[in-house]
Amino acid sequence: MNTATKLSGFALGLVAVFGAAYGIGNLADPVAPAAETRHDDSDSDHGTGDTGHGDESQAGGAAAHLPGGLLVSERGYTLQPATAAAGQFAFRITGPDGAPVTRFEVAHDKRMHLIVARRDLSGFRHVHPEMTGDGTWRVASPLDGPGVWRAFADFTPEGGEPLTLGLDVTVPGELAARPLPAPATSTTVDGYTVTLTGTPEPGRTSRLTLSVSRDGRPVTDLQPYLGAYGHLVALRQGDLAYLHVHPEGTPGDGRTPAGPAITFAAEVPSAGAYRLYLDFRHGDAVHTAEFTVLAGDRTAPVPTAPAPTTAPTPDAGHGTPGHGHS
Known part of the structure; x- marks a missing residue:
């Protein structure tokens, strides 16, 4: 899991994949209005247990009581792809004024936590990108195989509340969908x-x-x-x-x-x-x-994964996603 893995056979940067996914995401991912949101993240010293940025509520808005990561845009903040070299993953967070956000609070030792998971939950990575002066976050790509992945940007804008935004990213190629493993202790x-x-x-x-x-x-x-x-x-x-x-x-x-x-x-x-x-x-x-x-009902069967298929290939070429734990 900690070993770097790279896919081959793609000619251009990962941004082609990320960009195509973002174009779809604008249609498929919910976008919440820029309204005030209350986050319950009082565990500044981990002493009370943080229920996560998934216990968000937005009075009167579309994000009321939604768990985290289901929205690509919330309270005026938006997760957007950025141009990436081959083997990189890059994105920005834009603010209510439409400009890239460049000031973030340190939360749990980092200013940005990027989590990616394949849609069938057979892949997971947690990495920490570095931000350049223009507000672009870059990291060696954590996407280590074909499929549709969910990327979560977990951050706190300076002076604001914790927020988690999510976006689907497609890595083309032959899929081998896996069923969710059985519950175990x-x-x-x-x-x-x-x-x-x-x-x-x-x-x-x-x-x-x-x-x-x-x-x-x-x-x-x-x-x-x-x-x-x-x-x-x-x-x-x-x-x-x-x-x-x-x-x-x-x-x-x-x-x-x-x-x-x-x-x-x-x-x-x-x-x-x-x-x-x-x-x-x-x-x-x-x-x-x-x-x-x-x-809840622990007697209910765990749904199985869909049959293997092939992830769509966007019109442009694609980069060589890398893999790393940071």
Whole structure:
């Protein structure tokens, strides 16, 4: 998962793919009016558990009570593609005045979090682009295979409230759609075993604890990552509603142990299947553990993926998406 992977066979920059996807996204992705939005993101020190930027409400607007990541534009801020060299992913955030935003608050150690997930939830990357002076964010492309991906820009404009905008991006080629893995309480990644306890319940705050072990022994020396001992993203199957949560406690606060358990307070907006992605740092490397969980009726079957198909190829050529964890 942390190994750089590149696709070959494309001649031009990734912007052709991103641009085509954005053109479609203008039709398919909801756009909210520039109205005032209240975000509940009071967990400045991770002490209370951040239910994410997915618990947004907009009085009287189209985004009222929508989870994060479902809108390409909200409160006047818009996620827009930018010209990218081959192997890069580039975008801007434009503000209510239509100009690129260049001033952002630091949230969880970074000014911008870019999360991408393939629509069938079989791929996931969390990276941190760098911004140039004109407000363009660039990073080695995290899109590591053909398909339709959802890109989430998670940020806080200076003096504003946290916001997550989302946009579909198409990487052309033969698709091998995969069914969502069955719900499980344990998974392995890079030699680590991560065990999940707790069950999300729609409409209420639930405690989810993820415990990390290696070679049968609890890991008690987790390293801080993004200001915490763990970083959790939850995506709802179907529309990929985005929930960005953080654990209880803060590294170095004198009361939060460095593992093996990391406890999160999370609230899912509805019943259904969710994919959880836990980033944790140990051995000077970031590892990502993935789980499928069911909220609400846990006897309901998990929908399967559609039959394999081919992603559309836009008229222009395409870049060589790269792959990297930063």
